[in-house]
Amino acid sequence: MKKIIAVITVIFALALVWAGDYPVFSGPLLITSAGQSAGAVQLKVLSTKAKIKFEYDGVAKAEKLSSFKSVMIVVGASTKGLGAAGLDNDKEMARVQTILDKAKELGIPVILAHIEGASRRGSTSDKLAELIAPYSSLYIIVNSGNEDGKFNKLAEPKKTPIAFFDKVSAIQPILSEIIK
């Protein structure tokens, strides 16, 4: 069984083709949050405008992944957002870890997004980013959240490609290019 899963994983990994500087991912895409800030909602709105095949579930559980071919995890810790979702830091870290484990098991590529700038670079956000980064095939980053080069450093070990943007709205055109 393990061998089958490993083979499926390799097939999915090889299936990643590239659009210019960035890999291309298969839809449907699941967009979820890591930290429950509003960044995931912004990516939901941008994905709607980009007309890609996706579903948004800010508090998605790992079991949901089997219906998707790629997953985008939008990092940004918000005390308000976590409270509204009935979560705390530890529960959110655990939820995200189960998604990452499931994605690895199913060979579903992960996209890490951090789009809310410096205001979402607190310790909890950074811990979530560090958790997700090793599993990710692409980072989508708004520059104001990377003034210290944090995401460049996270990308270094696996040479993970990073799509940098000055503005959140500039992400929209790239979504339709990388999610097919």
Add this chain to the structure above:
Amino acid sequence: MKNIILMTLIVIMSISIFAVPFYSDVRPGYGVTEEKWLSDYFSGLKDTWGDTKVYVLKGKEPGASALLLGGTHGNEISGIMAAMMYVERANVQKGTLYVIVRANNSNATYHEKLVAGTPDWVEFETQSGKRVVSYGSRRTNPMHQGNDPEKYRYPGTELEFEGAEARNLNRVHPGNPEGTLTEKISYGIFELIRKEKIDMVLDMHEAGTKSRLAYTLVCNPKNIDMGAMVMLDLEQHDLGFKLEQSSKEFRGLSHKEIGDQTEAIAFLSETPNPGQDYGDYDGWSRQGLADVINDAQYPLSHRVAVQVETFRLLCDYLPMFYEKEIIIQNIPSYDEISDNLFGFYN
């Protein structure tokens, strides 16, 4: 001791006898079709310092109803000036706009000096001559509400604040018809929302220039998608606008309670005001005087332009999300307000 009691009684009686609403220098334009009072919606406010004008701008065509609130906090002046801009300039073609320039009118009579350099009055000149706008306080004038409790506990919860927060309009929503003056003001606003079947509310605020809330649009969770669209459009002005949603636990705030307890969608906007730079922000604190009008980085003209633009975008996106429309004309653009704020008042 007898003298103290006598003096206290005289002060209380004076306030009761002479209690009248504070009258702001607001000069309604052609678009205002009716002037009402908040006490028309809740009679418990009549002849109190909590009563306030409600300006109605009714369009020729029926459509959505929106409520624009300035002056929830009287020292957050960009919202007051933005609300005045709509009263003095706007023409509503479709739908109905309700504007309260001073949501908590009592705080216009109370000038706190939380930051050195903040004025008691904002003075400016238009073609009609000199005008003044009160630079009020965050909370209800303590003379109008009596002694603060030692602690203010939000009703029915364990949420506790310092006692003075009992006079903070944005901590007591949805109010109480039998409660304090501040709670009655809140109740009056909720009655307006219910009776006029308001579809959308924007409550305009300001935060410190280094506060994480500066340049933020706070949304009730039920309307956060629309807020995200507005935030993305605001990006064109390179402000680094942020999106927040109401907390489940933090009760009493307008975006939370209006969104949860009425049919209306509810937003709260924050611009950065140097006059709000009290306290310490990660080791930074304001040195010298705050200039709330002509600050080099955050002048009032810029802050009012942001508030007006935020409301304009909310109105633009309303039909996309809720199939209801309000069309407001004759409001100057972001650049026009940024360049010549005071030129647009009557």
